Amino acid sequence: MFDRYKDVLTHLPEYSHNVFRKGYFTWLLNQCKGWGALSYLLLAFNFVLQIISLVQSFGQTPLQSIIAFIGGNLSVACVIGISNRSGIQGWAGAISAICIATTGFMAGNFATAWEQIGYLFFLDLFCILDPKWNDNIQAEKFSSWVEWIKYGIFFGFAWVIIYFIFSLTSDPRVFLDSLNLAMAITGSLLELNRKREQYYVWTISSIFTIALWTQTMLQGDGNFALIFSYSIFFLNDMYAFFSARGWFRNTVQ
Numbered sequence: 001m002f003d004r005y006k007d008v009l010t011h012l013p014e015y016s017h018n019v020f021r022k023g024y025f026t027w028l029l030n031q032c033k034g035w036g037a038l039s040y041l042l043l044a045f046n047f048v049l050q051i052i053s054l055v056q057s058f059g060q061t062p063l064q065s066i067i068a069f070i071g072g073n074l075s076v077a078c079v080i081g082i083s084n085r086s087g088i089q090g091w092a093g094a095i096s097a098i099c100i101a102t103t104g105f106m107a108g109n110f111a112t113a114w115e116q117i118g119y120l121f122f123l124d125l126f127c128i129l130d131p132k133w134n135d136n137i138q139a140e141k142f143s144s145w146v147e148w149i150k151y152g153i154f155f156g157f158a159w160v161i162i163y164f165i166f167s168l169t170s171d172p173r174v175f176l177d178s179l180n181l182a183m184a185i186t187g188s189l190l191e192l193n194r195k196r197e198q199y200y201v202w203t204i205s206s207i208f209t210i211a212l213w214t215q216t217m218l219q220g221d222g223n224f225a226l227i228f229s230y231s232i233f234f235l236n237d238m239y240a241f242f243s244a245r246g247w248f249r250n251t252v253q
Contacts, residue, residue: 028091115185
């Protein structure tokens, strides 16, 4: 389960050369080429929406608006990069995680902020160090309904524990905030085990995250930026479900 992590950590000097090498930034730029038309369309559409959000909220919360604008754009670039098996996902994910975590702390969504910190240390940094992190991925279906029960129990325990922890803070939206973190942890575990069913979790998670940031905005602690970006995530999840090149078409039976 943790072989890829062990490999990178035990050979860290070798993997660091993947970053500190001649022509690295040219290679990184080329990772944005050759994507499908829908990927570029989603990027452009999200950018327009982020501009609207920035203009709408800048006068009231300029610093938070700028940070959310950067995070909203790069988070979409990261997710679309993942869909296209692109090495850009590491840097886009790392910078967006920092921005979204900062926005989360500023808005009081502490569980979401720590969720992003988890992505940064346990996913984004490893994707940066190992450009082939997503190569040759073969998704596997659950072997039986028992696996649904196991992961469901894991999610339930995670949510109870996370809710209790963050109820001790000043988090004003602890129900949705803790729910999103529990779903993110469950989805990450499914992703780590390369289970096809992770996409159900990520899709549902996108819906609840949209609800969280909508509530945040209505209570005066946020803006449209992350609502827009997670809506794009949802569209990308739908593409993963139904595309001929999507995750469900690359599954080991």
